[in-house]
Amino acid sequence: MDSIQQNPEAISYLNQKEAAEIDEILMGPLGFSVDQLMELAGLSVAAAIAEVYRPSEYSRVLTICGPGNNGGDGLVAARHLYHFGYKPFICYPKRTAKPLYDGLVTQLESMSVPFLSLEDLPKDLSDSFDILVDAIFGFSFHGSPRPPFDDLIQRLVALKINGDTHQKSPAIISIDIPSGWHVEEGDLSGEGIKPDMLVSLTAPKLCAKRFSGSHHFLGGRFVPPSIRNKFNLQLPAYPGTSMCVRIGKPPKIDISSLRENYISPALLEEEVVADPFDQFQKWFDDAMAAGLKEPNAMALSTTGKDGKPSSRIVLLKGVDKDGFVWYTNYEGRKGQQIAENPHAALLFYWDDLNRQVRIEGPVQKVSDEESEQYFHSRPRGSQIGAIVSQQSTVIPGRHVLLDEYKQLEAKYSDGSVIPKPKYWGGYRLKPEMFEFWQGQKSRLHDRLCYILETVDGKTAWRIERLAP
Numbered sequence: 001m002d003s004i005q006q007n008p009e010a011i012s013y014l015n016q017k018e019a020a021e022i023d024e025i026l027m028g029p030l031g032f033s034v035d036q037l038m039e040l041a042g043l044s045v046a047a048a049i050a051e052v053y054r055p056s057e058y059s060r061v062l063t064i065c066g067p068g069n070n071g072g073d074g075l076v077a078a079r080h081l082y083h084f085g086y087k088p089f090i091c092y093p094k095r096t097a098k099p100l101y102d103g104l105v106t107q108l109e110s111m112s113v114p115f116l117s118l119e120d121l122p123k124d125l126s127d128s129f130d131i132l133v134d135a136i137f138g139f140s141f142h143g144s145p146r147p148p149f150d151d152l153i154q155r156l157v158a159l160k161i162n163g164d165t166h167q168k169s170p171a172i173i174s175i176d177i178p179s180g181w182h183v184e185e186g187d188l189s190g191e192g193i194k195p196d197m198l199v200s201l202t203a204p205k206l207c208a209k210r211f212s213g214s215h216h217f218l219g220g221r222f223v224p225p226s227i228r229n230k231f232n233l234q235l236p237a238y239p240g241t242s243m244c245v246r247i248g249k250p251p252k253i254d255i256s257s258l259r260e261n262y263i264s265p266a267l268l269e270e271e272v273v274a275d276p277f278d279q280f281q282k283w284f285d286d287a288m289a290a291g292l293k294e295p296n297a298m299a300l301s302t303t304g305k306d307g308k309p310s311s312r313i314v315l316l317k318g319v320d321k322d323g324f325v326w327y328t329n330y331e332g333r334k335g336q337q338i339a340e341n342p343h344a345a346l347l348f349y350w351d352d353l354n355r356q357v358r359i360e361g362p363v364q365k366v367s368d369e370e371s372e373q374y375f376h377s378r379p380r381g382s383q384i385g386a387i388v389s390q391q392s393t394v395i396p397g398r399h400v401l402l403d404e405y406k407q408l409e410a411k412y413s414d415g416s417v418i419p420k421p422k423y424w425g426g427y428r429l430k431p432e433m434f435e436f437w438q439g440q441k442s443r444l445h446d447r448l449c450y451i452l453e454t455v456d457g458k459t460a461w462r463i464e465r466l467a468p
């Protein structure tokens with residue numbers, strides 16, 4: 001085992017003997033079963049793919065499975081990719097006759113995932129697939145690949161040799177070891193698979209040092225402390241609840257090349273609600289149902305008398321036919337700008353739904369009663385924080401905030417009512433304009449604008465379509 005300094009931490013690399021020994025311990029005294037480890041490994045692979053390749057642009061995934069555990073990891077990954085919104089296909093020419101593998105095949109067949117024979121595979125894989133998952137051989141493989149896998153490996157190799165003849169060559173993802181590589185020394189001939197992504201499992205193998213693709217991830221979030229200590233493993237921390245973690249820096253990207261070709265249902269005039277408040281509530285409910293993080297987050301843009309705009313993210317805390325409500329410090333920059341120019345713009349952006357909503361209108365403070373009621377509904381820590389922060393003022397350091405917070409925390413530790421500061425409260429924007437935006441292919445986005453107008457003394461909303 002060896003370690004090298006990755007940015008920002010040292011990562012351990014396993015040789016073949018150590019990798020096999022770790023598996024024996026996991027499935028022996030530590031009580032893991034093969035199917036447990038396979039499930040976690042396959043989920044890690046699918047999560048890593050989803051981190052980089054969105055199904056809107058890389059939907060067709062061919063997983064080429066070998067006869068061993070690496071092939072099983074590929075079958076599990078394909079099942080998860082199906083649920084992530086991809087269109088998986090399987091090539092599994094040498095099936096393993098064991099209940100575990102039979103069950104994985106049955107699960108995929110029950111979802112109508114196609115299994116392609118060698119004869120069914122197109123000669124040029126780049127025409128039919130966006131992602132090719134190499135799940136042929138793992139770290140236990142010895143010797144030279146035999147038919148039919150030798151030919152399949154050569155097809156993957158040829159894609160990178162001939163990739164310049166295609167507008168977009170499929171991304172190749174190898175599970176744990178690029179098939180055909182030496183576990184410790186890598187691509188000995190220099191003519192092996194050149195994957196775009198390598199998903200190492202448990203810990204990277206020594207050959208991963210010679211991986212030169214764009215994306216290296218570690219998966220298999222199941223290594224217990226006893227194994228870390230026994231093998232002195234230095235592994236990166238997994239972020240949050242993620243099943244994979246990137247090793248090394250992501251590749252440098254030309255910002256001008258970043259683009260998303262949105263795929264969404266059309267937003268048509270005859271299908272939206274006549275009242276924009278009701279249409280907003282419908283879309284907000286969709287964002288909630290989609291499980292988006294903080295769907296009530298909105299960009300608030302304000303301008304003072306100097307005409308210089310400023311924006312920041314705030315949280316929507318109430319909406320009804322009277323307007324959109326948020327709470328803040330009245331003496332901060334946005335409060336000062338609203339005092340000078342009581343008009344503002346709101347922007348909601350719901351990335352996973354390809355939607356945004358713009359709202360414009362005059363702003364006024366909510367009643368003291370509303371502010372008082374909301375203030376005392378907040379966690380006590382947030383109430384103290386509102387007193388501590390003299391928003392937008394310059395302070396000598398974070399310690400000033402923490403010191404005052406501790407003092408107030410002690411003062412109100414008896415559970416007594418924390419008084420709302422006079423400089424803290426809510427604002428309400430009363431909309432005069434809504435725009436509902438739905439991303440579409442080729443930048444031909446849908447934009448429906450609701451304009452409040454007065455006709456014969458009566459106010460009503462007029463819907464207009466705007467060019468994207």
